[in-house]
Amino acid sequence: MxxxxxxxxxxxxxxxxxxxxxxxxxxxxxxxxxxETLGIVGESGSGKSVSSxxxxxxxxxxxxxxxxxxxxxxxxxxxxxxxxxxxxxxxxIAMIFxxxxxxxxxxxxxxDQIVEAVTAHAxxxxxxxxxxxxxxxxxVGIPRARERAxxxxxxxxxxxxxxxxxxxxxxxxxxxxxxxxPTTALDxxxxxxxxxxxxxxxxxxxxxxxxxxxxxxxxxxxxxTVLVMYAGRAMEHGPADEIFGAPQHPYTWGLLSSMxxxxxxxxxxxxxxxxxxxxVNVPSGCPFHPRCAYQFAPCSIDLPELRTLPxxxxxxxxxxxxxxxxxxxxxxxxxxxxxx
Amino acid sequence: xxxxIVRRLLWATVVVLIVLLLTFAVFFLxxxxxxxxxxxxxxxxxxxxxxxxxRLGLDQPWxxxxxxxxxxxxxxxxxxxxGLGYSYNSNVSVLGxxxxxxxxxxxxxxxxxxxxxxxxxxxxxxxAVKRRTLVDRLAMGFVLVGISSPVxxxxxxxxxxxxRQLGLTGGTGYVPITEDPxxxxxxxxxxxxxxxxxxxxxxxxxxxxxLLETLGEDYIRTARxxxxxxxxxxxHHALRASLAPIVTMFGLDVALLVGGAIITxxxxxxxxxxxxxxxxxxxxxxxxxxxxxxxxxVAVVIMNLVVDIAYAFxxxxxxxx
Numbered sequence: 001m002x003x004x005x006x007x008x009x010x011x012x013x014x015x016x017x018x019x020x021x022x023x024x025x026x027x028x029x030x031x032x033x034x035x036e037t038l039g040i041v042g043e044s045g046s047g048k049s050v051s052s053x054x055x056x057x058x059x060x061x062x063x064x065x066x067x068x069x070x071x072x073x074x075x076x077x078x079x080x081x082x083x084x085x086x087x088x089x090x091x092x093i094a095m096i097f098x099x100x101x102x103x104x105x106x107x108x109x110x111x112d113q114i115v116e117a118v119t120a121h122a123x124x125x126x127x128x129x130x131x132x133x134x135x136x137x138x139x140v141g142i143p144r145a146r147e148r149a150x151x152x153x154x155x156x157x158x159x160x161x162x163x164x165x166x167x168x169x170x171x172x173x174x175x176x177x178x179x180x181x182p183t184t185a186l187d188x189x190x191x192x193x194x195x196x197x198x199x200x201x202x203x204x205x206x207x208x209x210x211x212x213x214x215x216x217x218x219x220x221x222x223x224x225t226v227l228v229m230y231a232g233r234a235m236e237h238g239p240a241d242e243i244f245g246a247p248q249h250p251y252t253w254g255l256l257s258s259m260x261x262x263x264x265x266x267x268x269x270x271x272x273x274x275x276x277x278x279x280v281n282v283p284s285g286c287p288f289h290p291r292c293a294y295q296f297a298p299c300s301i302d303l304p305e306l307r308t309l310p311x312x313x314x315x316x317x318x319x320x321x322x323x324x325x326x327x328x329x330x331x332x333x334x335x336x337x338x339x340x
Numbered sequence: 341x342x343x344x345i346v347r348r349l350l351w352a353t354v355v356v357l358i359v360l361l362l363t364f365a366v367f368f369l370x371x372x373x374x375x376x377x378x379x380x381x382x383x384x385x386x387x388x389x390x391x392x393x394x395r396l397g398l399d400q401p402w403x404x405x406x407x408x409x410x411x412x413x414x415x416x417x418x419x420x421x422x423g424l425g426y427s428y429n430s431n432v433s434v435l436g437x438x439x440x441x442x443x444x445x446x447x448x449x450x451x452x453x454x455x456x457x458x459x460x461x462x463x464x465x466x467x468a469v470k471r472r473t474l475v476d477r478l479a480m481g482f483v484l485v486g487i488s489s490p491v492x493x494x495x496x497x498x499x500x501x502x503x504r505q506l507g508l509t510g511g512t513g514y515v516p517i518t519e520d521p522x523x524x525x526x527x528x529x530x531x532x533x534x535x536x537x538x539x540x541x542x543x544x545x546x547x548x549x550x551l552l553e554t555l556g557e558d559y560i561r562t563a564r565x566x567x568x569x570x571x572x573x574x575x576h577h578a579l580r581a582s583l584a585p586i587v588t589m590f591g592l593d594v595a596l597l598v599g600g601a602i603i604t605x606x607x608x609x610x611x612x613x614x615x616x617x618x619x620x621x622x623x624x625x626x627x628x629x630x631x632x633x634x635x636x637x638v639a640v641v642i643m644n645l646v647v648d649i650a651y652a653f654x655x656x657x658x659x660x661x
Contacts, residue, residue: 058564090567097565102558105577107655117566152656168566 002033005175005208006055006093010068011078013047013054013232020280024050026232027068030225032176032208037199039223039240040212041255045276047232048212052178054078055210056095057085072176091121094169098181100161104153110164111137111149117168136167140197159190163197170201177202178210183218195222216259220244228252231277231287234306238313248315248324251288257335270335286316294319294327341652341659348648352641359637360413363630364406379428413634424631429623434631437616442635444514445612448604449597451532456539457590461579463540464547469574471552479544486541495534495607502530512609531608535601539593543586550582557581583654591647592640599636 013025025047032038040048053059055070055077070077072093077085097103105113114133118124124132130149137145140163153161162182169177179198183191199222202209211222219226219240226243228236228251236249247253254272274291277283283290289299298304298318306316319327376392377384384392393399397408417423419433427434467479503511510526517524554560555578563577564570602614613632620628652659 056565058561086567086569088567090565095565097558097562099558103562105559105563105581106657107580116568120567154657165562168562 002035004031005034005072006032006077007071008032008051008055008068009071011051011054011070012065012067013050013059014065014067015063016065017280021065022279023232023282024279025054028229028232028234029068030227030234030237032210034175034208035202035206036224037202037209037211037222039219039226040210040229041214041216041219041226042229043214043276045231045279046229047279048229049180050232051229052095052180052210052212056089056093056178057082058089058095087121090117090169090174091172092174093176093178094172094174095178095180096162096165096169096182099185100158100165101153101185103165104156104161106153109150109152110156110161111151114149114164114168114171117171121172132171133167136170137164139170140164140167140201141193142167157190158186159193162186162190162194166194166197166201170205173205175207176210177205177207178212180212181214182211184213184215191218198222216255228255231282232279233287233316234314235288235316236314237306238309238311238315242311242313246311246325247328248309248313248321249288249317250292250294250319253328253331254291257331286318344652344659345649348645352645355641356638357410359641360410360634361406363633363637364409422634424634425627427620427625427628429620429625429628434627437628438613438631438635441611441613441616443516444610445598445601445605445614447517448528448531448535448601448610448612449594451528452535452539452597453590453594455532455536456543459536460540460543461547461586463544465551465574465579467544467548468551468555479548483541483545486537486544489537491534491538491603492607494537495531495604498530498534499607512607514610514612527608531604531610534607535597535604543589546585546589547582550585551578554578554582580654584651587647587650587654591643591650595636595640595643598639599632 008031009029011025011028012023015022015024028047028051030038040051042048050059054064054066057077057080059066066078068078072088075084077088077093080088104110108116111130111133114136115126115129118129118132119126122129134145134149137149142148142160142163148156148160153164156164177198182198183194186194195218198209198211201207211219213219223240226236226238226240227234228243228249230251236243236247236252243252244256247256251272254270257270258272260269272291277287277290283300285298285300285302286292286295286304289295292299296318304316304318306314308314309321317324376389376396376398379392379396380389390399397405400408412423412425414422417425419426419435422435424434424438426432427437430437463479463482467476470476499511502509509530510523513527515523515527551574555574557578559581560573560578563573568577599613599617601612602618604610605612605614606618613635617629617632620626620632
């Protein structure tokens with residue numbers, strides 16, 4: 001068994017607002033192992049980004065209520081004092097973000113921004129930090145790294161900026177890398193390069209990677225474990241091959257049906273009807289029931305438990321397992337037939 | 341970078357020429373009365389009027405006059421460079437008058453600008469960082485009071501309290517710094533503070549808004565994700581990116597004050613350029629007004645150039661544009 005790096009237990013994030021409490025994340029639990037990629041997938045507002053921001057201590061604690069625990073090397077990240085959290089942030093747990101155009105400071109040289117990340121946690125000379133920056137830029141595949149380190153972000157392409165962000169994240173050999181939609185703003189060809197790079201540095205640096213995305217294609221390529229989130233909750237959670245091979249939850253079915261694959265033509269994509277619920281007034285029972293084609297009596301009354309299925313994968317749904325075993329393969333076969 | 345500065349300088353020259361043309365038009369083509377009559381004193385003879393017209397070049401067609409005006413301005417006249425002509429009123433050259441008044445105004449602006457930038461930006465930063473707390477509310481209260489208080493009232497109140505009642509400062513008037521530095525400071529501290537209040541208030545509000553906007557940027561989140569101390573995030577990352585609108589405002593404010601610190605100069609009897617302009621206007625002494633306008637225009641142009649260059653230093657994207 002691989003070493004556990006982060007264990008999240010019952011994470012809850014609430015933003016009090018004038019309209020009421022926004023239940024951004026409710027009772028989320030997962031375990032991240034070294035060398036493993038955990039893919040968190042869901043629509044906008046499903047709480048996937050907020051849950052990681054909470055882990056990084058990037059949410060304003062005065063204006064947010066955070067519950068549960070996130071254990072990293074024996075300490076609960078959610079209750080660590082600010083200074084202790086700052087020591088971990090960027091050193092043991094690093095993060096890269098969606099829009100590399102906006103994530104680098106436009107007025108500082110790329111190399112200097114990486115140098116700053118080095119000196120934030122290590123007492124080294126500027127020359128030493130500069131060497132480290134160039135070394136990492138080389139490691140993430142920036143050509144002529146020594147010269148390019150003196151460039152400003154606007155002189156980099158989108159893909160190069162995301163590479164620079166990754167270089168910045170790696171300066172202290174972190175145990176955990178959180179990638180929040182790292183490829184969403186990039187061209188498809190560049191996306192594949194960045195995903196391959198994340199995969200490579202994950203192995204080289206032996207990190208646990210949390211990959212947040214709304215794109216199941218990205219998850220399919222890289223994740224070992226998948227967590228499907230809806231309205232701030234885990235709906236389905238299990239090994240990637242099972243989530244894709246034998247998905248259990250109607251929401252996951254909906255996501256898979258709306259995802260283009262090479263053997264299905266685009267116009268046959270099936271969207272999930274309706275839109276994600278308000279997080280102030282989350283629907284009673286299963287939050288997905290108003291949009292679910294398979295809902296029946298109990299769905300609107302009580303929230304279903306996250307059950308462990310015989311194969312060890314977790315599912316939050318009232319539909320009996322026997323029924324699910326027939327519904328999804330039939331639906332999938334139907335879609336593929338229509339497409340051809 | 342050099343090319344950028346050269347390009348800006350060429351533009352600045354064009355702007356100065358346009359200002360010259362407009363000022364000339366206002367003065368010579370739309371005159372408020374015959375300048376020769378004002379120059380000649382009481383009951384002039386037609387011969388002396390003609391002589392004066394000839395001496396001032398008023399008998400020439402307008403384009404020749406403009407040529408001479410530009411030539412004098414660029415090459416200087418008998419009173420020095422740049423040639424601004426001769427006052428109709430005080431029987432001295434306008435240049436000499438400007439040279440005497442300018443240091444007073446410039447020192448007034450310099451001291452006030454120092455105070456308002458330090459105080460305004462500090463309050464703005466504090467207010468943004470402590471947003472929606474008591475500190476923020478107090479700071480924004482100061483801003484409201486600062487913006488609403490008329491300068492003449494503030495000036496008189498300051499004189500009454502700190503000079504007459506408490507005797508802590510010097511009174512009105514101007515003491516050259518070379519003559520008595522201590523007395524200079526004692527006389528300037530009140531005008532500096534009074535002039536700075538309004539600007540400090542606007543700068544505080546602008547800094548706060550600009551900083552709050554920047555703090556929402558993704559690169560600030562990146563800076564925090566690196567594990568930088570909050571102080572570094574605020575000053576090194578956020579404030580740096582928020583400075584652009586402040587620098588723009590600063591350039592314009594300083595430039596406009598060169599000819600426009602009129603109320604402060606009057607209340608404290610400093611007799612700088614603003615006072616000179618008022619005095620010239622009241623006496624229909626057009627060459628004097630023209631001189632102050634020219635100094636003011638050149639100040640605007642120079643400050644714009646300084647702002648443009650400061651921009652290029654602040655933001656690398658400007659340099660390559």
